[in-house]
Amino acid sequence: MLLHPIEINISKNVFGEDFDFEGNKFIDKNSYKIYGTSINYLLDNKILETPDYIKIDVDGIEHLILLGENKHLQNSKIKSLSIEINELFIEQRDKILNIMKLNNFITLHKKHNDKLIDKNSKFSKTFNYVFIKKK
Numbered sequence: 001m002l003l004h005p006i007e008i009n010i011s012k013n014v015f016g017e018d019f020d021f022e023g024n025k026f027i028d029k030n031s032y033k034i035y036g037t038s039i040n041y042l043l044d045n046k047i048l049e050t051p052d053y054i055k056i057d058v059d060g061i062e063h064l065i066l067l068g069e070n071k072h073l074q075n076s077k078i079k080s081l082s083i084e085i086n087e088l089f090i091e092q093r094d095k096i097l098n099i100m101k102l103n104n105f106i107t108l109h110k111k112h113n114d115k116l117i118d119k120n121s122k123f124s125k126t127f128n129y130v131f132i133k134k135k
Helices: 039-044 062-067 090-102
Strands: 053-056 080-086 105-107 126-133
Touching: 053 062, 062 080, 062 090, 080 090, 090 105
Parallel strands: 053 080
Antiparallel strands: 080 126, 105 126
8 A cells, every 4th residue: 555645654554443543433455364462461471571661553452452451551660651642532542541540650741743744634633642650
């Protein structure tokens, strides 16, 4: 698929769900099977060590990824998370903010999005939020 120049680094795909980054019904034009697992599984089975910093940018299922890490977010080793949030996908935004609050994280006031995104683009309300653990 060719990408419009304004959509650089935006893949517009989903993993195991039928909605897109805006929460709208997603109809795939292409599909293939790929292995997926949860962060809980990777940490519980000691496949990975608990990280200090986490970046989540998965085109609309960020809140579901957090739910798959729910057992470990309280771990004091995790200092910060950067999570892409589409502010127009209200359910996603609210779930993420609630999960982070319940796990003792606060939002840094500075949020940003890709400077290549046109202010009138449907991606203009998609930001990288940075959360840090409250001390």
